[in-house]
Amino acid sequence: MSAKSLVSISDYSKEQILRILDLATGFEACPNQRILEGKVAATLFFEPSTRTRLSFETAVNRLGGKVIGFSDAATSSSTKGETLKDTIKMVSNYADIIIMRHYLEGAARYASQVTDIPIVNAGDGANQHPSQTLLDLYSIRKTQGRLEGLNIALVGDLKYGRTVHSLLMAMKHFPSTFYFVAPEELAMPAEYKQFCRDNGIKWHETSVFSQEIINQADIIYMTRVQKERFTDLVEYERVKNAFILRNNMLDNSRDNLKILHPLPRVNEIAQDVDDNPKAYYFQQARNGLYVRQAIISSLLDLV
Amino acid sequence: MADKSEMQVKALKNGTVIDHIPSDKLFKVVSILKLDKIDSEVTIGNNLTSRLMGRKGIIKIADRYFEEDEINRIALIAPKAKINTIRDYEVVEKKIIELPEEISGLVRCVNPKCITNNEPMEPCYRVVGRSPLTLKCCYCEHTMSQEEIKLL
Numbered sequence A: 001m002s003a004k005s006l007v008s009i010s011d012y013s014k015e016q017i018l019r020i021l022d023l024a025t026g027f028e029a030c031p032n033q034r035i036l037e038g039k040v041a042a043t044l045f046f047e048p049s050t051r052t053r054l055s056f057e058t059a060v061n062r063l064g065g066k067v068i069g070f071s072d073a074a075t076s077s078s079t080k081g082e083t084l085k086d087t088i089k090m091v092s093n094y095a096d097i098i099i100m101r102h103y104l105e106g107a108a109r110y111a112s113q114v115t116d117i118p119i120v121n122a123g124d125g126a127n128q129h130p131s132q133t134l135l136d137l138y139s140i141r142k143t144q145g146r147l148e149g150l151n152i153a154l155v156g157d158l159k160y161g162r163t164v165h166s167l168l169m170a171m172k173h174f175p176s177t178f179y180f181v182a183p184e185e186l187a188m189p190a191e192y193k194q195f196c197r198d199n200g201i202k203w204h205e206t207s208v209f210s211q212e213i214i215n216q217a218d219i220i221y222m223t224r225v226q227k228e229r230f231t232d233l234v235e236y237e238r239v240k241n242a243f244i245l246r247n248n249m250l251d252n253s254r255d256n257l258k259i260l261h262p263l264p265r266v267n268e269i270a271q272d273v274d275d276n277p278k279a280y281y282f283q284q285a286r287n288g289l290y291v292r293q294a295i296i297s298s299l300l301d302l303v
Numbered sequence B: 001m002a003d004k005s006e007m008q009v010k011a012l013k014n015g016t017v018i019d020h021i022p023s024d025k026l027f028k029v030v031s032i033l034k035l036d037k038i039d040s041e042v043t044i045g046n047n048l049t050s051r052l053m054g055r056k057g058i059i060k061i062a063d064r065y066f067e068e069d070e071i072n073r074i075a076l077i078a079p080k081a082k083i084n085t086i087r088d089y090e091v092v093e094k095k096i097i098e099l100p101e102e103i104s105g106l107v108r109c110v111n112p113k114c115i116t117n118n119e120p121m122e123p124c125y126r127v128v129g130r131s132p133l134t135l136k137c138c139y140c141e142h143t144m145s146q147e148e149i150k151l152l
């Protein structure tokens, strides 16, 4: 029954990924186009995420579409015990596309099976958030001119960080070398290292965020190291300052280096990095707008 | 030489014999194959002595044949089961159970935050490893090892 939907980054082939990035380039050049005129997008946020919702809603608004929806489950009928299926079927009567975020994993996949309008997964629990992955790829390609042959350091929480997992999954199409930099308790899970072996992705692993790694990186992708992820609080105290990026650590880094972060940050990137031209995380977030415009218009066959 | 335990159940003219079912899974096999809802003659033997597995169960179903997809649904609980097709008292085909690529229902996802544990819906898994058995939830994408697999 499912129309074209974007539930997981692994649903997209290399060609489909590149097509979205190319479309996004066009939207960046010209973000206000009335191609969604007369269309209604529903943003169903069963779990609140203001940042993601605003990005999607801006994408629709700038393309001339209308938005309906709710921003947290407390205002939706799911608190009255309505099943997800019923909510999706009801909204499908009104909207042309559904953008949804849910606290349950697999919710978007299930939604895509019970409706015949496209579903965009804007995050399902700890599982998938494919528009984030596509905007990460867009940011890498835009700043480096390519996706292949790069040195990419993933730093911080590599165990629970779904953005870095999805990025790895997508990068199987674009051979680069990865550096997994994480405290031992938050190391990259074995299944993702196996995924790298199975797909010929080169990787190195370390628990030391060293100057050497910074100096040879083209991309440093920072993530939050959260206290609640540690079972051993002594370990947390020991490592909490070891995965912070400070401006003076970038003195001998490559000219083309860019710092990425999915945001929001806590303290893992010191404020003094923000003014360094190598800091790219705010532009990265803005790129999300163009990528989401590309996703929506592509799923609706309007481009 | 015929196994004496085979003779404890009367011979079948036409139909299917499912042999080498673990004794503690026999009634689960009955319910998965919905044998409690059919009209034809069903003969069940359980806790029979087996050289291969200690104790085993056997089910004989008269005038009923199974499609591969249908019978393979018991692969998770009776992986060593043997399926004999009988026509006119003769075994005309012997099949072993094969784990399908995809399993619908039957198993509870190990992830409590999975949509399948929170909506009235049928779970679904891809078999991503055979020995040891590993399933991947089609919804939340969690992988489950043999020890984590719990039947619904």
Ligand SMILES: [Zn+2]
Pocket: A106, B109, B110, B111, B114, B115, B116, B137, B138, B139, B140, B141, B142
């Ligand atoms: Zn699941």
